[in-house]
Structure formats: structure tokens, C-alpha cells
Amino acid sequence: MAAQTVTLSVVWAVPFAGMLLSIAVLPLLAPALWHHHFGKIAAGWGLAFLLPFAAAQGAQAALAVMVHALLAEYLPFIILLTALFTVAGGICVRGNLRGTPALNTGLLALGTALASVMGTTGAAMLLIRPLIRANDDRKHVAHVVVFFIFLVANAGGSLTPLGDPPLFLGFLMGVDFFWTARHLLAPMLFLCAALLAVFYLIDRHYYLNREERRPAGADPTPDSRLSFEGKSNFALLAAVVALVLMSGIWKPGVAFEVLGTPLEWQNLMRDGALVAVILLSLALTPATARAGNEFTWGPMQEVAKLFAAIFLTIVPVIAMLRAGEQGAFAAVVRAVTGPDGRPDDAMYFWMTGLLSSFLDNAPTYLVFFNTASGDARELMGPLASTLAAISAGAVFMGANSYIGNAPNMMVKAIAEERGIRMPSFFGYMAWSCGILVPLFVAMTFLFF
Numbered sequence: 322m323a324a325q326t327v328t329l330s331v332v333w334a335v336p337f338a339g340m341l342l343s344i345a346v347l348p349l350l351a352p353a354l355w356h357h358h359f360g361k362i363a364a365g366w367g368l369a370f371l372l373p374f375a376a377a378q379g380a381q382a383a384l385a386v387m388v389h390a391l392l393a394e395y396l397p398f399i400i401l402l403t404a405l406f407t408v409a410g411g412i413c414v415r416g417n418l419r420g421t422p423a424l425n426t427g428l429l430a431l432g433t434a435l436a437s438v439m440g441t442t443g444a445a446m447l448l449i450r451p452l453i454r455a456n457d458d459r460k461h462v463a464h465v466v467v468f469f470i471f472l473v474a475n476a477g478g479s480l481t482p483l484g485d486p487p488l489f490l491g492f493l494m495g496v497d498f499f500w501t502a503r504h505l506l507a508p509m510l511f512l513c514a515a516l517l518a519v520f521y522l523i524d525r526h527y528y529l530n531r532e533e534r535r536p537a538g539a540d541p542t543p544d545s546r547l548s549f550e551g552k553s554n555f556a557l558l559a560a561v562v563a564l565v566l567m568s569g570i571w572k573p574g575v576a577f578e579v580l581g582t583p584l585e586w587q588n589l590m591r592d593g594a595l596v597a598v599i600l601l602s603l604a605l606t607p608a609t610a611r612a613g614n615e616f617t618w619g620p621m622q623e624v625a626k627l628f629a630a631i632f633l634t635i636v637p638v639i640a641m642l643r644a645g646e647q648g649a650f651a652a653v654v655r656a657v658t659g660p661d662g663r664p665d666d667a668m669y670f671w672m673t674g675l676l677s678s679f680l681d682n683a684p685t686y687l688v689f690f691n692t693a694s695g696d697a698r699e700l701m702g703p704l705a706s707t708l709a710a711i712s713a714g715a716v717f718m719g720a721n722s723y724i725g726n727a728p729n730m731m732v733k734a735i736a737e738e739r740g741i742r743m744p745s746f747f748g749y750m751a752w753s754c755g756i757l758v759p760l761f762v763a764m765t766f767l768f769f
Contacts, residue, residue, distance in 0.1 A: 331649040333637035336370040337684075340634050344627060345679050345724050349746060359623060363630035370634045386636055389582040395632040397493055397592055398683075399625050402442070402486065404561050404595045404602075406621050409443030411554040411606035413613035416547035420456035422524040425465055426517055428452050429472050433513050436477030437484040437502075439558055445474045445728040446614065451547075453739050461527045463743055466736045467752050468520040472513060474728035475720035479509045479713065483565060485726070487677075487686030487715040494690065495697030496708070498569040504709040505716075508768045512717060515760055551610035557598050564591045564598070620731055631684050639691045654692060664693055666769045670710040674718030674761065682719040682726055686711060710769045718761065721753045722746065 343362055347355040355362070375383035418424055428448060436444040452469060456462045478484030480502040482492035488501055568591035575586040641649045657672055659665040669689060676685040689711045694700050700708040719726035723733055723746055733743050744752060 331641070333370070333374075334641065334649070336366045337631070337634035337638045339369070340366040340627075340630050341684065348724070348730075360626040363626050367630040367633045370637065374637075385580045385582070387633065388580045390632045390636055391629070392579060392584060393582050394490070394493060395629055397588060398486065398489060398632075399628060400592045400595050401483075401489055401561075401565065402440070402624060403621055404598050405440040405443045405483065405558075406446075407599045407602045408554045408557045408561060409439055409446050410614050410616040411551040411557075411602050411610055412447055413550040413610040414447065414451045414547060415550060415613070416451075418451075418455045418547065420452075420459060420465070422521055422528050424455060425452070425524055426521045428455070429468060429520060430513075430517055432469065432473035433477035433517075436473055437480035438562065440483055441474050441478035441485050441726065442620075442728045442731070443558075444477065445469070445732050448473060449732050449735050450614070450739075453736060453741065457739070459527070461530075462741050463736075464520075464523055464527070464752075466732060466741060466743060467749065468516060468523075470729050470732050471516055471720045471753075471757065472520075474732055475726055476509060476512050476516065476717055479505045479716040483562060485716045485719070486683040488712060490683055490687055491690060491697070491708075491712065492565070492569065494695075496701060498566055500701055500708075501712055504705060505713055508709075508713050508717075508764055511764065511767065512760055516756070519756060550613065551606045553605045554602055557602050557605075560598055561595065564594050567591060615735075620727070624727055628683070635684055635687060638688060639695070642688060642692045642695075650692075657689070657692060664704060664707040666706050666710040667765050669693065669707055670714045670765060670769045671761075673711045673714030674721070675714075677715045677718045678721035678725045682715040686715040689714075706769070713764070713769070717764075718757075720757060722750055 340363065343355075343359075343366065347359075347362070371383055371387060374386065428451070432444045432448045432452075435447070438444075439447070449466075449469060452465065453462070456465055475485075479488070482489040482496075482498060482501070484501075488496075491501070492498060568587045571587050573586050576583045578584070638650075642653070644650075646654050657665055657668045673685055673689045676688075690700070690708075693707050693711060694704055720729070723729045733749075736743050743749070
């Protein structure tokens with residue numbers, strides 16, 4: 322496809338746009354249709370790209386494109402997510418504490434720190450239920466869950482490729498494991514410290530209200546000592562971290578090709594060992610631990626089906642972006658390029674962020690990664706500030722709406738199952754616009 326990127330029509334981007342719009346719109350407009358048929362819808366968009374491409378370029382070329390998208394990018398991505406999801410889902414926190422402003426702030430800070438180690442999904446699934454139990458004797462709890470989404474399900478995952486899917490995609494593209502921690506630590510600390518301070522003040526306001534707490538003896542889950550079930554998963558979590566680190570450090574230079582797609586030995590070793598970690602977690606975790614977490618494969622199945630189509634349909638989009646001002650997306654390239662021809666970091670931050678707010682942050686990251694250069698070495702070197710802006714926009718602004726990052730909807734669903742009246746889609750955005758957007762504006766001047 323590379324030889325024809327300049328002549329590719331923008332029509333080739335329709336399946337990718339349709340896929341993302343389906344994810345954003347159908348759960349709101351036709352939830353029953355989406356819930357029962359999202360896999361078929363995703364497959365339909367994948368075929369909407371693949372079949373015309375096979376007709377235009379030949380079946381062999383279409384097969385090569387599919388093999389590259391699935392073997393080189395999709396499978397490593399989904400295997401890591403599944404490992405983190407399985408391991409985190411096997412750690413059950415038992416017991417209960419009282420949800421004071423100090424304790425809630427501490428739990429949010431803990432989840433924020435854990436998110437870069439066990440992923441935003443893992444940290445969110447580990448701590449959301451204990452946080453809800455700690456506050457089930459209070460009347461106003463929705464704001465606690467909203468800030469949990471801001472911090473644990475999004476901003477906290479900004480320091481490592483394990484933290485958030487966009488960063489792992491960058492790792493697969495060649496970004497060093499510790500690069501993100503070095504370049505996003507200051508923005509992450511600024512954002513998270515500000516959010517924790519604002520949360521404490523809001524939560525303290527509610528907590529000091531005389532009508533806030535239910536009458537004595539009405540607490541559904543009285544205070545009890547905390548304990549962990551499924552502790553073997555902590556060791557497995559450490560194994561996941563070690564395996565991802567290994568694949569970034571150990572470069573034996575051994576690879577073999579499948580239809581032109583190079584498969585490197587260290588990545589095959591990592592992915593095979595991660596599958597072993599998944600199987601060990603399933604074998605070693607007590608059934609009561611997963612039952613306590615209400616663990617199901619539903620969320621992972623949805624992510625797996627949707628991202629198979631995303632990785633396939635994004636192929637022509639990336640090719641056109643790499644064509645620069647000679648390609649079909651010249652307007653996008655010009656919008657994020659300054660008068661001197663260099664990338665405009667502030668525009669990359671905001672454009673990546675705004676699209677990540679509504680179209681899932683992982684594919685959005687890929688789009689702008691390739692718009693900026695597509696070359697990890699160049700992006701980590703002369704264009705380091707641009708890659709930092711793209712990474713920050715994708716991870717931080719995924720919190721702007723319920724559909725910006727996968728854990729957002731999962732946390733909302735769990736809270737509503739527990740009887741918490743969560744804000745509507747636009748009600749949640751009122752929170753994010755009032756609290757997050759001013760902080761993002763400040764970050765633009767401070768860092769980008």
C-alpha cells in the first residue's frame with residue numbers, strides 16, 4: 322500500500338470512521354442492537370475495507386495487510402490486555418473501611434499509582450468495589466466515582482506502556498518502556514495533584530453536611546478488616562511487568578517473516594509467556610475471588626472484537642497520514658503543523674485529546690503518532706515534545722466522556738449496579754468540562 326499512499330482517496334477511511342462512530346453512537350442510540358450485535362457490526366466494517374482492497378489490489382495483498390495488522394499489532398495488544406484483565410480480576414479485596422474524605426482521597430491516590438503498573442482497567446476493577454463499599458453509608462457518592470474515572474481509569478495510566486492501551490501501542494511501534502515516565506511525569510503529577518486536591522475539597526463539603534450520612538446502624542457493610550484473596554496474582558502481575566520489560570530490553574536479532582510481516586523472537590517469547598500467565602491465573606485463583614469481583618469475560622470479548630476491526634480499518638488511514646501534505650489528509654497535517662514546518666505541540670495535544678474523548682484513545686494515538694512521523698526514534702529524539710503531547714492528549718483526555726476509554730463505561734456500570742445514580746452522558750461531560758478542561762488549558766501553557 323505504501324507505493325500508492327499519495328493517490329489513495331479519502332473514501333478508504335470510511336470503514337475506520339464508521340467503526341469509531343459505531344462505538345461512539347450506537348451504545349447511546351441503539352443500546353440493545355449494539356449489545357447483541359457489536360461483533361457483527363465490527364466484522365462488517367472490517368470487511369468493508371478488506372473486500373474492496375482485495376478487489377483493487379489483489380487477494381495476496383489483502384492477505385498480507387490482514388496478517389500484518391493482526392500478527393504484528395493486534396495480537397500482542399490484546400494478549401497484554403487479557404493478561405492484565407485476568408490477573409487483576411483474580412485479586413479480590415475483602416473487608417470495608419469508612420469513606421471519609423481522607424480515606425477516599427487516599428484510595429484514589431493509590432489507584433492512580435497502581436494504574437501505571439497494572440493498567441487502568443486492572444486498577445479500576447481492583448479498587449472500584451472497595452471504594453463503593455466504603456461509601457455505601459453516604460448519600461452523595463456519584464462525585465467519588467466521577468473522580469475515580471478521572472484519576473484511576475485515565476490519568477494514572479500515563480507513565481508506562483502497561484498503564485493505558487495507547488502507550489502500549491507506542492511501545493509496539495518502538496517507543497522505549499521508560500520514555501513515557503521520563504517525559505510525562507511532570508504533567509501527570511500536576512494533573513493528578515490538582516484533581517486530588519479538588520476532590521478532597523468537594524468530598525469534604527459533602528461529608529460535613531449533616532444530611533450526608535445515613536442514621537447510625539444503617540451502614541449496609543459495617544467496617545471490617547481488609548484482606549486480599551487471590552494473592553498469587555500479585556506474583557503473576559510482577560511477571561507481566563517483567564515480560565514486557567524483557568521484550569523492550571532483550572534484542573536477540575532473530576526474526577522470521579509471515580507474508581512479509583517480521584515476527585521478532587523477543588515479542589513471540591513475551592506473548593507466549595503472557596498466555597501462560599493467563600492460564601496460571603485461571604488455575605491458581607480461588608473461584609470465590611473471581612466471584613467476589615463479579616468477574617466475567619464480557620468486557621474483554623467486546624474489546625477483542627472491536628479492536629480486531631480497528632486495527633484492520635486503520636491501515637489505509639495511517640498510510641494516507643504518512644503521505645503528509647501530498648496525501649488525502651493534508652488538511653489534518655497542516656492543522657498540526659506550525660508556520661515553520663515543525664509540529665505544533667499544543668495542537669497535537671488538543672486534537673489527539675478531543676478525538677480521544679469520543680473515539681477511543683488507542684486508535685486516536687495511532688493516527689497522530691503516524692501524522693507526526695511514524696518513526697519512533699525520531700519521535701523520541703528531535704520530536705520528543707510532540708510525542709509527549711500526543712501521549713498526554715490520548716491518556717488524559719480519554720476522561721472527558723464515558724466513551725473515551727474502555728474502563729470509564731465499566732466503572733459507570735458497576736456503580737449503577739450498586740445503586741449509585743451516575744450522571745448522564747452529558748451530565749458527566751459537565752463535570753469534565755468544569756474540572757478537567759481548565760486544567761488541560763493550564764497544562765498547555767505549562768508543558769506544551
